[in-house]
Amino acid sequence: MxxxxxxxxxxxxxxxxxxxxxxxxxxxxxxxxxxxxxxxxxxxxxxxxxxxxxxxxxxxxxxxxGLKRGHITPQEEGIIIELHALWGNKWSTIARYLPGRTDNEIKNYWRTHFKKRRKASEKQDRRKILLREEKNQVEAISNERVLFEEKEKHDADSIMELENEMLPTMYEDFVSCPDTVPIDSYLWGGLWNQQLNNCSKMAIQNQSNTANSCEPDAINMYSNSGGYIY
DNA sequence: AACCCAATCAACCGCATGGTA
DNA sequence: ATACCATGCGGTTGATTGGGT
Structure with a gap:
């Protein structure tokens, strides 16, 4: 057919x-x-x-x-831009104002150059977006860091407060009856160890004074561990 | 030298419009 | 009124070319 x-x-x-x-x-x-x-x-x-x-x-x-050959001149480009702004993609209409140029030629020229400019502008936009995102990320990290540091400081203060409140009592419990106090309760780090270190000297002193007032193994365990309780 | 990629240009395609029988 | 033909127009595609790696 x-x-x-x-x-x-x-x-x-x-x-x-x-x-x-x-x-x-x-x-x-x-x-x-x-x-x-x-x-x-x-x-x-x-x-x-x-x-x-x-x-x-x-x-x-x-x-x-009568057809022109060769590149579009800057003057012609100016006319194309102006007329395109006026009429849009009316290539044959635009071509009437450019003697020797065809609608196809103008259309191809516009597409090539407009596309190039659009691409360039898109590239610039993408770069702007990336920079903005990067800036936001830096800010977010910075904010997170500030929050984290504030929280850390707050936590440290709380722990200090808690330790100041509880350590003497806990130490007393520990010294008086180490078996009833779970060993995990003492895994608190340096401050506790420092506190305990100070107290232990008193305890050892006390121990020598009152021989059977507390279980010796706990104190020995502390002393043998180099100041830390495991 | 070979390959890749983007730009350019020529040509095709589908649709719209106008004329006319 | 309408069906058909001729033409024009804009969008798209494919081949070629030139520059970069």
Missing amino acids: VEMDSWGVSETEWRKGPWTPEEDKLLAQYVTQNGEGRWSSVARCAGLNRNAKSCRLRWVNYLRP
Whole structure:
């Protein structure tokens, strides 16, 4: 089955892809002799195996006399920017104000340069976001650190208070009856050990004074451990 | 020298619109 | 009124090219 395109011709048999110099010559000759328009007949009569759309596009964008070649000038770029701001993607309208330039050319130019700028701006945006995130992270870490230090200080104060309150009592309990006090209760670190160290001297002194007032093993355990209770 | 990637350009495709039979 | 054809337009794609690694 041969499908018909919007130009009323069968699509499947037409040549596609880049135009050869021979095809260009045939098309240019035909259009020069017969004028623009009636592209269906151009396609049929010029001896080209191309559809009407393809012929028109090739003529309009490449073969038509008066087309400018080369880069878009800064002046032209200015006009494009201005007119695009005015009309948006109306490429053929914009092209009317740039003699020798085709809508396709302007469209490609805009897409290339606009895309480049958009990419650059996206890159800049991403960089800004990263910097902001980095800053937030630093702030968060800093805040966490401040909170942690405050908490540590608070905990240390609490422990100090607690120890100051409890140690004398605990030590008394320990000295008077070490078996009833769980050994874990004494795993409190340096302050407790320091306190206990001071007290132990008194205890040893007491022990020598009142020989059987407390169990000697606990004190020995402390003394043998180099000041720490395990 | 070989490969990769981005930029560029030419051409295609689908849709909209206008003319006319 | 409407169906069909011709044309134009904008978006997209694919090939080529040039620069960087």
